[in-house]
Amino acid sequence: MATILYQDQFLPRDRGRVDMEDRGYQFGDGIYEAIRVYGGRLFLLDLHMKRLERSAGELRLQLPYSIGHLTDNLQTLIEKNKIDDGLIYFQITRGAAPRKHLFPEGAESVLTGSAINLPRRSAPGEAGIKVSLIDDIRWLRCDIKTLNLLGNVLAKQEAHEQGSEEAILHRGNTVTEGSSCNVFIVKEGRLVTHPADHFILNGITRLFVLGLAKKLSIPVEERLFSTEELFSADEVFITSTGAEVTPVVRIDNQLIAGGRPGAVARRLIDAFNEEVARIRTAALS
Ligand SMILES: Cc1ncc(COP(=O)(O)O)c(C=O)c1O
Numbered sequence: 001m002a003t004i005l006y007q008d009q010f011l012p013r014d015r016g017r018v019d020m021e022d023r024g025y026q027f028g029d030g031i032y033e034a035i036r037v038y039g040g041r042l043f044l045l046d047l048h049m050k051r052l053e054r055s056a057g058e059l060r061l062q063l064p065y066s067i068g069h070l071t072d073n074l075q076t077l078i079e080k081n082k083i084d085d086g087l088i089y090f091q092i093t094r095g096a097a098p099r100k101h102l103f104p105e106g107a108e109s110v111l112t113g114s115a116i117n118l119p120r121r122s123a124p125g126e127a128g129i130k131v132s133l134i135d136d137i138r139w140l141r142c143d144i145k146t147l148n149l150l151g152n153v154l155a156k157q158e159a160h161e162q163g164s165e166e167a168i169l170h171r172g173n174t175v176t177e178g179s180s181c182n183v184f185i186v187k188e189g190r191l192v193t194h195p196a197d198h199f200i201l202n203g204i205t206r207l208f209v210l211g212l213a214k215k216l217s218i219p220v221e222e223r224l225f226s227t228e229e230l231f232s233a234d235e236v237f238i239t240s241t242g243a244e245v246t247p248v249v250r251i252d253n254q255l256i257a258g259g260r261p262g263a264v265a266r267r268l269i270d271a272f273n274e275e276v277a278r279i280r281t282a283a284l285s
Helices: 023-027 045-059 067-080 150-161 204-215 227-231 263-284
Strands: 003-006 009-012 030-038 086-093 110-117 129-135 166-171 174-178 182-187 190-193 220-222 235-240 244-251
Touching: 003 067, 009 067, 023 086, 030 045, 030 263, 045 067, 045 204, 067 086, 067 110, 129 150, 150 166, 166 244, 174 227, 182 204, 182 227, 190 204, 204 220, 204 235, 204 244, 204 263, 235 263, 244 263
Parallel strands: 129 166, 129 244, 190 220
Antiparallel strands: 003 009, 003 110, 030 086, 086 110, 166 174, 174 182, 182 190, 182 235, 235 244
């Protein structure tokens, strides 16, 4: 049976329980991170932990453990679950207290975490995916990685019911991001993606891909782009911890780049794969 993390303890999955008055359960009052694991190692760990600290700061939520201690526990969780390529999910809530909106006094933050095996490219992956364009109805602090994901959940469900893998969200004429990913377009060899402001989550994979683009001398523009630019792009792709770089080949009923992944996405995927191969080799030595 899988091992989970509850506060500082490792427990069998069926012993994981949270209080019914946990504020994560009642208000979505908490934060989370999902970190990729390659070759048993936490990928881009420091960036995830920085984002976690930022999310906690924005919500004035106390982290229950130091980042060092938390990292040790996550690494142990990987080992206990024998994860090679996988995903670690953990969340921290403001704790359990009688249901009142105000921050409770004296409640202790509650941390829970789990690990799953996630082989690379289990999704449609490199062949490209179909997405749906959906209205972005979320709140105005999408930069915080909170447990409040109802706007994202509804968008993803609507996309799924339209036969799509993912929802690309727009506010008015502006494309923001996906329901659980960031969105890039390519026009005349230049990458364009929404700037990291309050309207999107600054994805760790987004940051990593921006770094890869720099190394590959691919010009980047972090600026607003419109739904018209999305549909007329030479290429579209999404990025996330789980999906890595995944080309989009169809949006609603329109083919993108003739329905095949484009050359810029290919270069980024190759560079991504090289980085993962390097990490795996380092993990073995
Ligand atoms: C709304 C949203 N945007 C972007 C991302 C991509 O972030 P990351 O690359 O850190 O996984 C996610 C990931 O879950 C997300 O939920």
